[in-house]
Amino acid sequence: MHDFPVADCDMARRQQTLTALYSDHHSWLQGWLRKKLGCSQHAADLAQDAFVRVLLLAEPHNIQEPRAFLATTAGRLLIDGARRRKIEKAYMQALAIQYEDAGMPDPATIHVALQALERIALMLAGLPDKAREAFLLSRLDGLTYSEIAAQLQVSPSTVKNYISSALVHCYQTLHGADPL
Structure with a gap:
């Protein structure tokens, strides 16, 4: 029997799972995103963000289909980014109107x-x-x-x-x- 607590085993298992997920699927995810986006820098950023989401999972070892999970996560990040850009654009337009209405320069x-x-x-x-x-x-x-x-x-x-x-x-x- 081992002399270290169960929490250390869980932490080691978690680290091993995360390392395997990253090394096995990072290149694939980045390539998949590059094809979708047409921009290698944006693909690299989004792949990194997807893996950050994986890091935040309580039990990453429960992921059954890693590529499907990563593709779904990256897709949701794309949607989040599009929503954020839409909100930012609407906000900037509202600011421009506010400046106009107030007689203030932009x-x-x-x-x-x-x-x-x-x-x-x-x-x-x-x-x-x-x-x-x-x-x-x-x-x-x-x-x-x-x-x-x-x-x-x-x-x-x-x-x-x-x-x-x-x-x-x-x-x-x-x-x-x-x-x-």
Whole structure:
């Protein structure tokens, strides 16, 4: 008689069963899925997922027809994946409608706008502080040259020069040429 408990025998039997199932049927399942799907990477992922399901079984040694069981499991995984993609698509469509209804831009538009803002920030970073501030006060806050002059404690003609130099700088940065 053996000196180890019954649980160890069950664990050894389970491991032996799982190893045999994997080594005997993994290549077959992956090939079968590759023929069905036409994509070896997707087939490999799905075969792996099917074997994960087998690992989760309480008694894998009770599987009578391993290939039928694996094919059924993989088929159910395919159905689950199709359902998930359908739900994700419906969710994304609902989000797009929600953005439209709320008058909000969609995520792609937001991404493009953020990229443009990053480019603008880099462009403005190349300006002297006072010129950048005058440009932003004019363009973003809508202040007049006189209002900007009062805030920056300079003359309106200096503000005009700041904004002109900022516009030239932006044009040159964007187009790589002198605007004149």
